[in-house]
Amino acid sequence: xxxxxxxxxxxxxPGRSLRLSCAAxxxxxSSYAMHWVRQAPGKGLEWVAIISxxxxxxxxxxxxxxxxxxxxxxxxxxxxxxxSSLRAEDTAAYYCxxxxxxxxxxxxxxxxxxxxxxVSS
Amino acid sequence: EIVLTQSPATLSLSPGERATxxxxxxxxxxxxxxxxxxxxxxxxxxxxxxxxxxxxGIPARFSGSGSGTDxxxxxxxxxxxxxxxxxxxxxxxxxMYTFGQGTKLEIK
Numbered sequence: 373x374x375x376x377x378x379x380x381x382x383x384x385x386p387g388r389s390l391r392l393s394c395a396a397x398x399x400x401x402s403s404y405a406m407h408w409v410r411q412a413p414g415k416g417l418e419w420v421a422i423i424s425x426x427x428x429x430x431x432x433x434x435x436x437x438x439x440x441x442x443x444x445x446x447x448x449x450x451x452x453x454x455x456s457s458l459r460a461e462d463t464a465a466y467y468c469x470x471x472x473x474x475x476x477x478x479x480x481x482x483x484x485x486x487x488x489x490x491v492s493s
Numbered sequence: 494e495i496v497l498t499q500s501p502a503t504l505s506l507s508p509g510e511r512a513t514x515x516x517x518x519x520x521x522x523x524x525x526x527x528x529x530x531x532x533x534x535x536x537x538x539x540x541x542x543x544x545x546x547x548x549x550g551i552p553a554r555f556s557g558s559g560s561g562t563d564x565x566x567x568x569x570x571x572x573x574x575x576x577x578x579x580x581x582x583x584x585x586x587x588x589m590y591t592f593g594q595g596t597k598l599e600i601k
Contacts, residue, residue, distance in 0.1 A: 416595045417529075417531075417580055417595075419591070419592065467584070477525045479539060479582060480537070480586045481539050
């Protein structure tokens with residue numbers, strides 16, 4: 373069955389960096405675009421970034437553009453999110469999610485359990 | 494940029510009752526809309542895609558309808574496990590994605 377397992381969260385000081393990982397199994401990882409979605413404590417869902425199945429195309433929410441980098445290693449079935457210049461407002465649970473559908477009709481059909489990032493001095 | 498507005502913010506109902514949740518888009522999104530359920534401490538779960546198609550394993554009491562700008566998620570007869578937060582979602586402009594702010598379905 374499809375499994376997505378995030379890791380790498382923790383407490384980090386403002387301005388520092390952190391790298392999240394998402395280990396995928398149960399499907400052909402290299403055939404799917406992948407996303408990161410975050411959720412601040414007590415708040416709603418916010419899309420963060422997408423990477424195409426081959427890794428050549430990447431897009432970001434304006435709130436993280438220039439600070440976060442999404443990447444993938446298809447040989448290791450792993451998705452990454454490198455976060456730099458972290459701010460208090462980046463505090464959230466970060467979920468990786470598999471993209472379902474195609475074209476304009478895109479949704480997130482499988483989600484990991486999330487990893488919590490807390491940005492605090 | 495397309496904005497998704499969900500209503501009501503909170504819906505208080507009893508088990509066995511029918512729940513109707515709304516998601517309105519600021520401009521037409523055809524049928525390109527998905528619904529998710531999220532329980533406390535858990536990841537979201539896909540319920541509905543293409544506005545009206547149930548995801549695998551989703552009970553038949555969940556149904557989605559609508560097109561254009563107005564969409565509805567209906568739960569025909571609430572079970573205790575259905576009390577959760579529900580989000581709608583749409584792909585925005587080129588490779589950007591938007592969620593509604595959520596509707597909390599709580600036990601009355």
